[in-house]
Amino acid sequence: MTLAQFSRRIFDERKGILLPLLVVVVANIATLVLGVLPLRTAVAAAESEGTQATLQLGEARRQQREAEQARSSKENADNDLRRFYDGVLPRDLPTAQKTMNLWVTEAARDAGLEFQGSQFDWGEVRDSALSRAFSRITLQGSYASIRRFLHAVETAEEFVVVESVELVQHADQGTASGALEVSLIVSTYFLTKPTS
Numbered sequence: 001m002t003l004a005q006f007s008r009r010i011f012d013e014r015k016g017i018l019l020p021l022l023v024v025v026v027a028n029i030a031t032l033v034l035g036v037l038p039l040r041t042a043v044a045a046a047e048s049e050g051t052q053a054t055l056q057l058g059e060a061r062r063q064q065r066e067a068e069q070a071r072s073s074k075e076n077a078d079n080d081l082r083r084f085y086d087g088v089l090p091r092d093l094p095t096a097q098k099t100m101n102l103w104v105t106e107a108a109r110d111a112g113l114e115f116q117g118s119q120f121d122w123g124e125v126r127d128s129a130l131s132r133a134f135s136r137i138t139l140q141g142s143y144a145s146i147r148r149f150l151h152a153v154e155t156a157e158e159f160v161v162v163e164s165v166e167l168v169q170h171a172d173q174g175t176a177s178g179a180l181e182v183s184l185i186v187s188t189y190f191l192t193k194p195t196s
Helices: 003-013 015-088 093-111 143-154
Strands: 114-124 131-141 161-171 178-190
Touching: 003 015, 093 114, 093 131, 093 143, 093 178, 131 143, 143 161, 143 178
Parallel strands: none
Antiparallel strands: 114 131, 131 178, 161 178
């Protein structure tokens, strides 16, 4: 008996078992090809989309944190600027003039300088809500006194800016050392524009 005849005989005798088994195998292959493989592709695509969504969520959260920090920084800067305008800068022209004349004169006297004269003026700052009040002041005294005065201006609670300093030495008659004369331009700023 040949192999083909032997196979045919087994098939004929076991047809009742082999046919259902063959149908089950074909059904399993069809389920694999038609159901499982497309689902696996869909699952892989869903996993990829999930990963992308997680990355996008992380990026959105980072951008939200940055936006909140920027908003908080802006609010802090606005509050600091409001405190600066309300508490540090002179509130108007008369207050600025008092700072320029009275406070600077007292600081010069406290530093041991002799007040020679001053000239006060003011002007609006272009493209700004601020106005500038300034004085050209002439003082006379020793170098150490001038340094004390400049230190007092730099560390003052009042908002005073030294814009220029010019030193001139006058020789006393008959002495080797002379007094120094200092000419300064000091300024302050105020938010409210003055009315005439």
